[in-house]
Amino acid sequence: MSGLGTYSPGDSLLHRLPAGAKLLLLVAAALATHWLDRPWRVAVALLLTGVLYAAARIPPALLVAQVRPLWWLAVVLGAFQWWANGWRTAADVVGVLALLVLLAALVTLTTRTTAMVDTVVRLCRPLRHVGVEPERIGLLLALGIRSVPVMIGLARQVREAQLARGLGTSPTAFAVPLVVRSLRHADALGEALAARGVDD
C-alpha cells in the first residue's frame, strides 16, 4: 500500500493479531462502555487504553494526534454537560468519547489497510446470497483506493490551469472542469475494465 494509510508499522502482539479479531474486540469494547457510568471507571478504562498504546509501541505524540480533532468538541461539550448535568456526566461523556476514538484509532494504527480490505471482502461473502459478488467488491475497493491519488493529481492540474487563466476565486471555474475530466477518466477506466472482461 502507498504511504496514504494511517497504519503505524510494528510487530507488537496487537500488530500481529488478525484484523477480524481486533474489529470484534473493538465492537465488544464499544458495547462495554455502557457500564462506564462513573468517572473513576472511565479513568481506569482510559488508563488501560494508554497501556495498550504502550504495548503496541505507539509513540505518545501519535496518541495525542488521535484525539486532537476532538479537542474543541471536548471543551464545548464538556462545558455544556457540566452546566446541564454536573461534572460527573461531563467527565463520563467526554471520557467515553475519547476512549472509543482512541480504541478505534488503535485498531487502525496496528492493522495494515490491505488486511482490512481482505477482512471487508470476507465479511461480504454472505452477501453472495443476495446477488452481490465479493470479488467485485474487492475490485471496487482497489479501484477506489487507486482513484484517490489520481483525483488529487487531477485537482492539482485543474487548479493550476485555473490560476494560469486568472480565475483564482471562482468555485465553478475549478469544479466544472474537474468533474468533466473525472467523467472522462471514468470513461477510459470503464473501457479498460470492460476490455479485461469485467462485464463477462
Place this chain on the structure above:
Amino acid sequence: MRRMTSRDLALVATFTGLVAALGLVPAVYPAGIPVPITAQTLGVMLAGAIIGRWRGAASLLLLLVLVAVGLPLLSGGRGGLAAFAGPSVGYLVGFPFGAWVIGWLTEKAGAPYRLAWGLVANLVGGIVVVYAFGILGTAWRAHLSVEAATVSAGWYVVGDLAKAVIAALVARGVHAAYPGLLHERPAGSRARRGASAPV
C-alpha cells in the same frame, strides 16, 4: 438493482476519489467549532447530482469503507475507524443517503438540468437528509438532547447553503459539457414547461 457494469464501477470509484480530493480543499474552522467546513459536502452533492442516485450513493458508501479500513480521506485528513467513534458519525452515515436523495430528485427532473430544481434537490438531500442523520448522531454520541444537537448543527448551515448553490451551478455546467448522464424529459412535460426549460 441491476448488476454494476464496468462503467458503473469506474464512475463510482472515480467519484469516491473526487469526494476525497475535495476534502483536501483547505478547511475553515468557524470559531471554536470541532467540525471543519470543507468542499467535501460539495462532493456529496455533486455525486448525487452528476452520476445519479445508485452510483452516487455507492461512491459515498465506498468512501466510508475506505475511511474505515484506515485511509485518511475525510476533510482535514481524518480517517480510520476513529472517525466513526466521534460525534460526527451521523453526518458520515448520512452522506450516501443524501447523495441518493439528490440523485433521485435530479433524475426525476431529467435532462436538461434545471438550476432551480437542482438547488431544491441539493437542499433536500444535502442538508435536510444529511443533517437529520448528523443531528441524531451527535445527540447519540455526545449525549445531547435533539434540540441541543440541532443548535450545534446550525453552525454549518451557512456554508452548506452556499455549497448547495455552487453544486447546482457546477452540475448545470457539467451536464451541459457532458450530456447523456440524465434521461431526456418526456416530450409532454417539456412542451408544458416550455420557456422555463433552458434555466
